[in-house]
Every structure is written in structure tokens, then in C-alpha cells.
Amino acid sequence: MAALISFCCVTAQVAANEYKHIPTSREELNNAERDLKVLKKRYPDIEESTFITDNIQAPLIKNNPDLLKKAIKKHDDGLRKVYIIDKKHPESVGKGIFTISAGNIALTQGLINAEMALEPGSYAPKPNKDYDVYAISSLAVDYAKEAARWYYNDDKAQMDNNADEFAVTLLENVPTLSIGGKIMSDQRWQATLGNIPSFEADETGKSLENDEGKIANPYDTYGHIMGISQNRVGFTYDDISTNQLLVADRNGDYWSVFAPPQFDVTKLEFERALEDKTIMTRGEDRAYYAAGQIAWAIENDAWDSSHVEMADAHKYFKDLPKDIKFTAVIAKTDKDSWKLIDWYLDDSSYLTEKQQEDLNSYIDGMKASFNDAENW
Numbered sequence: 001m002a003a004l005i006s007f008c009c010v011t012a013q014v015a016a017n018e019y020k021h022i023p024t025s026r027e028e029l030n031n032a033e034r035d036l037k038v039l040k041k042r043y044p045d046i047e048e049s050t051f052i053t054d055n056i057q058a059p060l061i062k063n064n065p066d067l068l069k070k071a072i073k074k075h076d077d078g079l080r081k082v083y084i085i086d087k088k089h090p091e092s093v094g095k096g097i098f099t100i101s102a103g104n105i106a107l108t109q110g111l112i113n114a115e116m117a118l119e120p121g122s123y124a125p126k127p128n129k130d131y132d133v134y135a136i137s138s139l140a141v142d143y144a145k146e147a148a149r150w151y152y153n154d155d156k157a158q159m160d161n162n163a164d165e166f167a168v169t170l171l172e173n174v175p176t177l178s179i180g181g182k183i184m185s186d187q188r189w190q191a192t193l194g195n196i197p198s199f200e201a202d203e204t205g206k207s208l209e210n211d212e213g214k215i216a217n218p219y220d221t222y223g224h225i226m227g228i229s230q231n232r233v234g235f236t237y238d239d240i241s242t243n244q245l246l247v248a249d250r251n252g253d254y255w256s257v258f259a260p261p262q263f264d265v266t267k268l269e270f271e272r273a274l275e276d277k278t279i280m281t282r283g284e285d286r287a288y289y290a291a292g293q294i295a296w297a298i299e300n301d302a303w304d305s306s307h308v309e310m311a312d313a314h315k316y317f318k319d320l321p322k323d324i325k326f327t328a329v330i331a332k333t334d335k336d337s338w339k340l341i342d343w344y345l346d347d348s349s350y351l352t353e354k355q356q357e358d359l360n361s362y363i364d365g366m367k368a369s370f371n372d373a374e375n376w
Contacts, residue, residue, distance in 0.1 A: 052143065064173050082105050089109070091110055120191040133176050180292030181288070247366065254369075257290070263345070300337065303331065307331055307334075308330065309332065341366070
């Protein structure tokens with residue numbers, strides 16, 4: 001794998017317990033209530049998002065207690081509610097995501113669709129499922145960056161320098177979220193912004209491009225993944241437009257791990273015998289997700305047979321069909337922190353022979369790159 005790649009290995013410059021947000025005042029809460037009234041007039045379909053609250057905000061807060069807090073009482077200084085606006089125009093990204101004030105964050109339906117989409121730049125809506133960890137990781141990056149804006153009290157200079165690093169740090173601490181989601185998000189934004197002739201300005205006059213800190217370089221995250229994995233995780237020829245993930249064992253021997261697409265599990269029963277199944281996630285996005293998670297496992301000395309276990313995936317996801325067997329690949333450290341490396345269908349009766357071979361090759365390739373690969 002080529003070593004001559006320019007990248008930035010990012011680390012958040014935030015000390016533990018160094019809580020930066022200015023305590024919420026009565027004035028800030030009053031401003032938030034005023035802003036919400038304005039938004040409700042402009043977007044009559046504004047609504048709270050239980051899915052984003054439960055699957056992005058709550059895990060980020062739970063696993064980053066020194067950096068993020070949840071507001072419980074009216075004057076508590078912490079993140080509050082998550083809203084979706086502009087559901088009537090699912091193709092319109094607008095300014096994407098913004099802090100209303102007082103810890104309330106709003107996302108446009110267009111941004112959600114663009115981030116959760118199968119193809120970068122697409123606005124085709126997908127059902128929100130908790131097992132779609134790939135798309136959730138992509139959307140979580142943008143939510144985490146907005147949390148950074150709130151965290152730094154929207155100090156523009158400081159925010160621009162730290163928002164990306166802050167978001168990556170938050171995701172690294174959440175077991176089911178991968179920093180590989182940032183590669184997905186960056187690619188989606190590049191494709192999306194390329195289709196927008198002019199950037200829409202928000203109420204403060206900031207443009208979409210500046211407001212989101214885009215256009216980002218997905219190779220920055222790729223460089224970070226290579227850095228924390230000691231150059232053991234990467235892509236063939238350093239080309240991230242592929243599902244061919246390379247993972248080296250402790251001796252430096254690289255194993256090709258071709259990530260197959262993840263099929264839509266809600267349609268498996270109807271498409272059991274079909275070669276062309278409905279795809280939920282591209283192989284490329286699955287590879288980005290696994291790359292970030294495997295890099296974490298390597299960094300934390302948890303990439304070997306004694307630290308990686310195959311468990312029932314239903315333990316981790318409530319939305320998976322109950323009558324089909326799925327397996328989760330879990331890496332656990334000696335200190336009981338853990339990461340979901342990936343999950344897969346564990347019932348060959350739903351797959352063609354070729355699809356089962358591709359899946360077996362993917363899982364076996366991971367095991368071959370363990371520090372103690374000879375045990376396999």
C-alpha cells in the first residue's frame with residue numbers, strides 16, 4: 001500500500017472536564033423560544049426527531065460525559081431537542097444543520113436524505129433503522145460538528161479550528177459510530193454541493209459553504225485512520241472509491257477485505273432467491289465504516305481472537321427482524337470499552353452461493369488480519 005499520501009492526523013485539543021460552553025441564561029432560553037416560533041411559522045411541518053435523538057444525540061452524550069451534557073431542567077446548560085424542518089422539500093439541503101440556540105439543533109430533511117442516501121448526492125429517502133450504522137455514522141458527523149458549534153459557544157475562529165477534530169473525537173468514543181462516517185459525509189457533501197448552483201444564505205447571512213465548513217477532504221479522515229492504525233488499515237492504492245479494504249496483520253502482511261453491499265433485511269424473505277437484492281448500503285460505505293472501527297480496535301490492542309467476539313446482533317439493534325439470524329462482530333478492550341466492527345446476515349438460506357462466498361471472504365479476511373491470525 002502506497003505510503004506517500006498527504007494527510008492530517010487530527011486530535012482534539014480538548015482537555016477532559018474542560019467544559020467550554022457558557023452557562024445557559026434566561027435570555028438565551030427566551031431567544032430559543034422566540035426562534036422556534038419563527039421557525040414554526042416558516043416551516044409548519046417542523047417536528048422533533050426521536051430517531052436522531054435516540055440514535056445520535058443520546059449515544060454521543062452518554063459516551064462523552066466530559067464533553068457533552070443533556071439539558072434536563074429549563075436552565076441546565078446542555079443539548080436539548082433535535083428538530084427536522086422542511087419535510088415538504090426533501091431534496092432541499094438549504095443550510096443543512098444549525099443551532100437554534102440554547103442547545104436546540106435543527107436539521108433539514110434534505111440534509112438527512114443526502115447523508116442517509118445509498119448514493120452520494122442522492123436525495124432518495126431511506127427508512128431510518130438503528131442497524132443502518134453506516135448512514136447513521138455519516139449523519140452523526142454533521143450533528144457532532146453542530147454540537148461543537150454549541151460547545152464552543154459559536155466562537156467562529158475557534159470553531160473552525162476544532163469542529164472537525166471535536167466531531168471525530170466524539171464519534172471515536174461511541175461503540176456503534178465510526179469515524180469512517182466522515183469519509184461518507186465528505187463525499188456526499190462534495191456531490192451535493194456540486195449540484196447546487198448557488199449556496200442559500202441563512203438568517204445571519206452566512207452561506208451554506210462557509211456555515212458547514214465545506215468542502216472537506218475525505219482523505220483527511222483516511223489519513224487519520226491510517227495514523228491510529230499504525231498504517232495497518234487502508235485502501236488499495238490509497239483509492240477510497242473502492243470497497244477493497246486492506247488490513248495488515250501484526251507482521252505487516254496485508255489482507256484484502258472486499259466489503260460486500262449490505263442488503264435491505266426487510267426484503268430478504270421476498271428476495272431470498274434473487275441475485276439482484278435491494279441494497280441498503282454500498283460496499284464502499286461499509287468498508288469506510290469497518291475501516292474506522294478496525295483502526296480503533298488496533299489502536300486499543302483489541303484486534304485479536306481473544307478480544308473479538310461474534311455475538312447475536314439482536315442484542316445491539318432493536319430494528320432487526322427477530323426471526324432471522326444476524327451476527328455482530330464486536331471488539332472489546334481489557335478495560336471493557338468496545339466497538340461494533342460490523343454485522344452480517346448469518347443464514348445462508350437467504351443468499352445465493354456467490355453472495356455467501358463474498359460474505360465469507362469478507363469475514364475471513366478480517367480474521368486473517370488479527371494480531372494472532374495463526375489461531376484461525
